[in-house]
Amino acid sequence: MTTRTRRTRSLSRTVAGLALALLVTATGSSCASGDHTGQDDGPRLPVRPGTLRVLASSELSDMEPVLRAARTPTGVDVRLTYTGTLDAVEQIASGTAEKAYDAVWLSSNDYLRLRPDTARKITGETPVMASPVALGVRPAAVARLGWDPAKVTWSQLHRAVADGKLTYGMTDPMRSNSGLSALVSVASGLSGAQSALTERDVAEATPRLKEFFTGQKLTSGSSGWLATAFARRTDVDALVNYESVLLSSFRSGELTVIRPTDGVVTADYPLTLLTSARPEAKEAAGRLTTYLRTPEVQGRITEATLRRPVVPGVAPAPALARDQRRELPFPGSRKVADELLDAYDNTLRRPSRTVYVLDTSGSMGGERLERLKKALAELTRDFRDREEVTLMPFGSAVKQDEVRTHTVDPASPQAALDAIKGDAQRLSAFGGTAIYSSVQEAYRFLGRSRGDVFTSIVLMTDGENTDGDPATAFETFHGSLSAEQKRTPVFPILFGDSDRGELDHIAGLTGGKLFDADQGSLDGAFEEIRGYQ
Amino acid sequence: MGFREHAAHVRRILGIVLAVLLLGGVAAVLVTGGDKDTGTATxxxxxxxxxEKAEFFTDPQVVKALAAKGFTVGTETSGSWDMEELPLDGYDFAFPSSKAPADGLRAKAAQKTKATTAPLRPFYSPLVVVAHSAAARVLAGNGLATLGPRGTSGTLKMGAYLAAARADRTWQQLKGSxxxxxxxxxxxxxxxxxxASNSGALYLAAASYVADGGRVAGDRAAVTRTAPLLRKLVQVQGAQQSGSDAPFRDFISGVGNPLVLVYESQVAAQLLAGRPMGDLVVLYPDTTVSSDHTLVPLTENGRALGELLSTDPELRKLAVRHGFRPQGAASEFTAATQSHTAYLNQTLTGVRQAPVPTGKVLHEMALRARDQGDTA
Structure with missing residues (x-):
């Protein structure tokens, strides 16, 4: 119960951070100009006649050429603002979405429908195209396992993972619909449920699900980063994602797509109007969806995006297999869905091992340090059961006597969380800024990475490197790490006067990702990084 | 446990929704108000x-035919039952898919002293089940359906289907699967x-009628008699969509459940548009319910539109093109669908119409099937 409370809070906090910090606005028209990125009070797109402001799943960026072409025949100028599916759901529930958008366009409304607080906020839903969540497996692994890709079941996938013969990457089901769909699929497949999942099915499948998730070597808050991270790794055999993403991100046949024969969960991309939208926007959306569902445009969509058409008589692109699959029902009650998510986070998935390398140099004194303490206190709600958390403050060097490690014990999670909060409150600002030496210290602390955990380093600094090793020494150090240690990514956070170039370089070198707390909040950045840990 | 901590949050959100809806309503009145009652002008x-009527209203020919009669019609879609939750201010009409939600909307409109005129029913469409051919053949091979000579249409035996549902029959247990x-x-x-939605509620109406020996549910006791079966029919589906368009689209894209309840009009519209139907088979349940698309006028202009849709020959013809059966003479539908009898049962031969319970009873049925009502 404690864990549930923590997780639920974390979901609603996710939105605040994202809405403020990390929205990127794109546009389907050439006339887009001006700055639409998030400001302190969130994005405010100008209301113009014929403009449809849409909060969209990030993988819909491949629809931009189609939307640009739609502009002349429909008179509708579509502006897409990207975010993750579950974050969008929270924005709808909290009322943030209706301030800035007319419609939402997610890969699926399955999760949205489980939220009674969103039912009255959305009106017409029009599916535009479809893509099942599938596994992309390296052909060498398919050959090694002796599989006919058209005839693989979830049980076979589970067996291969349990025998140590298959590893994969998958997005965080708490944040991304492809991860959530995969979780529902595999839970259905391994429980042998013949209809919509129940709590009993989930409980029955738990031991096998646990084995299945030992094979998850990569996690991510977004499918884009997952594909990039996968491309860096040679030790991961497969990727879980939409069929369309698997085929279009790896166009030279690097992956063989497997849709398990015992069933899939399919995204149907419904363009969904917000009840609050202006009448004019609602009519614009009607014109747009009518256009998008003409046979000609459906043909173009399937060719360009490798998603499946939703009108009769339009053939799917040749790359898409034609044999049918059972559609696994999505849980009909929120309780089942949430218990599944809760189980994933706190029981099923591999635990996380995380080092927070925190700049507490002199320049952090005063308001900045208070913000850090507050952000860390908030963050303690998001740590998962079994997670090992280390706070590593640094100034001119790592402040060794302040380094503390706590592990969240499922039997009494609060003890570790309170201890972390206490440690955070005792931080004090003094000394210079030894970024590179401190990150090296974090790698040394983690040592030889244990294979059964997700290991990562978060680097928060408010300034440039002034003490210890320079960048070149860090590069040499990183080059000398074992292949296994090199798999630990660093997620730097841009904050205060920190140097974007320096931090970007660290993220690039270590296979991490840069997060920006200047555009939003430190809480928001910490929260978003959770999806990658 | 669970989401207790959300309760206050939800209440607050509801407050915000209401406020926003009210504002939206006012804005809509401001936008549309200026155009009212201007005589011969649009x-x-x-x-x-x-x-399911969205494509009808956005069809350029429908837009043109309406314009010729002086109407510009703006629409937005909603689940038929969800409409009652919308603020009716700013709308000239509501057009749910059957009588029961229309009655609720009329009552609500009457409270606001809006509509005083009777609702209009320009066209109707029976509920059918679309199946992929392999699924249809397996049903036929196991006595759950009969197929016509070409195998593209047939009859679903509701009694046998409900017995299978009661027994949690799986496809694997059926021969030929x-x-x-x-x-x-x-x-x-x-x-x-x-x-939320009409077709889902009418499905329960038909099922309860068959399961209760051909009696239409009239009270709580009747609802209680069939509640366990109806609950099963719904719970097995997991998450459900709130409009009939999406499940049909999923079916067409070949990724959904092999059996989907839709309006006949959805299939007929595709046939009349000349779209190839792939391996689709239309099964008419031997006991079904027709959806009487019912226009509830909220203003004088809304009423005039309803009358126009009912009587104008051109608009009736266009309604047929979208697969609907206009009220009154059947000749328009029969003539237009002459070349599609492989799929359509033009005269609904062998199809019994189950009477629909009152809105209140139907709603109770739906709530209990979804575990949202009093399950005592």
């Missing part, structure tokens, strides 16, 4: 409609959410 009317990966798991028909 009348701009706004309405909320069931999703081997070798079809998509035919596994519990045998069920996908419908829309009966709490």
């Amino acid at each position: 009348k701009t009317v706004r309405g909320v409609i069931g999703s 081997a070798g079809h990966a998509e035919l596994s798991g519990t045998l069920f028909i996908t419908s829309t959410d009966p709490v």
